[in-house]
Amino acid sequence: MQQPLPVSVRRLQSEDIDQVVAIEKEAFSPLWVSSPFRRDQNNNRACYLVACFDEEISPEEILAENDLDQQAELDNERPPNLWSRVAGRLGFSSNNGETGSADEAFNIAGYVSVWYQGEEAHITEIAVKETLRGRGVGELLLIGSLKAAIEYGSKVMTLEARVSNFIAHRMYQKYSFKSVGIRKAYYSDNREDAVIMTTSPIDTEEYQGLFTELQSTYKSRWGRMDIEC
Numbered sequence: 001m002q003q004p005l006p007v008s009v010r011r012l013q014s015e016d017i018d019q020v021v022a023i024e025k026e027a028f029s030p031l032w033v034s035s036p037f038r039r040d041q042n043n044n045r046a047c048y049l050v051a052c053f054d055e056e057i058s059p060e061e062i063l064a065e066n067d068l069d070q071q072a073e074l075d076n077e078r079p080p081n082l083w084s085r086v087a088g089r090l091g092f093s094s095n096n097g098e099t100g101s102a103d104e105a106f107n108i109a110g111y112v113s114v115w116y117q118g119e120e121a122h123i124t125e126i127a128v129k130e131t132l133r134g135r136g137v138g139e140l141l142l143i144g145s146l147k148a149a150i151e152y153g154s155k156v157m158t159l160e161a162r163v164s165n166f167i168a169h170r171m172y173q174k175y176s177f178k179s180v181g182i183r184k185a186y187y188s189d190n191r192e193d194a195v196i197m198t199t200s201p202i203d204t205e206e207y208q209g210l211f212t213e214l215q216s217t218y219k220s221r222w223g224r225m226d227i228e229c
């Protein structure tokens with residue numbers, strides 16, 4: 001079973017943008033036209049959320065943790081802790097000091113961007129750092145964006161996803177998004193079709209009941225659900 005990550009969801013801040021753009025390029029394509037994070041940061045019709053680690057992690061801290069944990073593993077004393085696992089999976093090494101430069105420090109695990117258009121909250125992008133996927137971060141961002149949309153007064157949440165993006169479809173279906181149409185050749189890179197997905201009205205008691213239940217399941221599974229938006 002995957003271990004939980006100590007991440008919280010909050011609004012994007014200027015200092016997050018470089019990391020968010022790197023995650024965006026990794027998830028979509030190096031040639032992807034980046035979202036206007038900086039321009040729209042204070043636009044009240046846009047909502048950018050990030051999932052970030054609780055503490056700023058410097059490479060030195062990661063390397064120090066890694067050293068301790070590698071030694072402990074060798075001594076068979078205790079299992080590696082979270083930071084050494086994350087650092088290890090990201091390629092930080094404590095053996096020769098050649099990897100783990102300042103550039104590799106990070107505290108952002110993923111982001112979601114939402115546009116409010118009339119009664120719709122439209123997810124334009126959601127992505128998690130590749131090495132951290134499958135550990136509840138994407139779902140936490142989706143919960144955060146739904147909460148923000150409900151608070152904003154949106155009636156439904158919508159998005160487009162590649163027809164082949166089975167993982168994203170599954171995540172959205174869990175939150176009751178349904179396919180309502182196809183946009184032919186929507187993606188310019190390979191002319192892949194997009195499926196249009198939408199929730200039922202999110203401002204109803206029925207949806208709020210389901211949403212509350214999903215949030216409590218999330219919390220029991222991952223041990224925390226920190227969202228401040």
Ligand SMILES: CC(C)(COP(=O)(O)OP(=O)(O)OC[C@H]1O[C@@H](n2cnc3c(N)ncnc32)[C@H](O)[C@@H]1OP(=O)(O)O)[C@@H](O)C(=O)NCCC(=O)NCCS
Pocket residue numbers: 027028125126127128129132133134135136137138139140159160161162165166167168170171172174
């Ligand atoms: C889609 C994405 C954001 C999901 O983030 P994640 O942190 O890996 O997802 P989570 O661990 O929170 O999982 C949430 C749900 O997604 C689905 N999911 C995640 N990984 C999956 C996998 N390997 N296989 C099938 N379903 C999967 C499941 O429904 C899962 O819920 P469950 O654990 O109860 O089954 C992530 O895969 C990503 O960044 N992909 C690249 C960018 C992208 O495609 N964005 C979507 C554009 S529409």
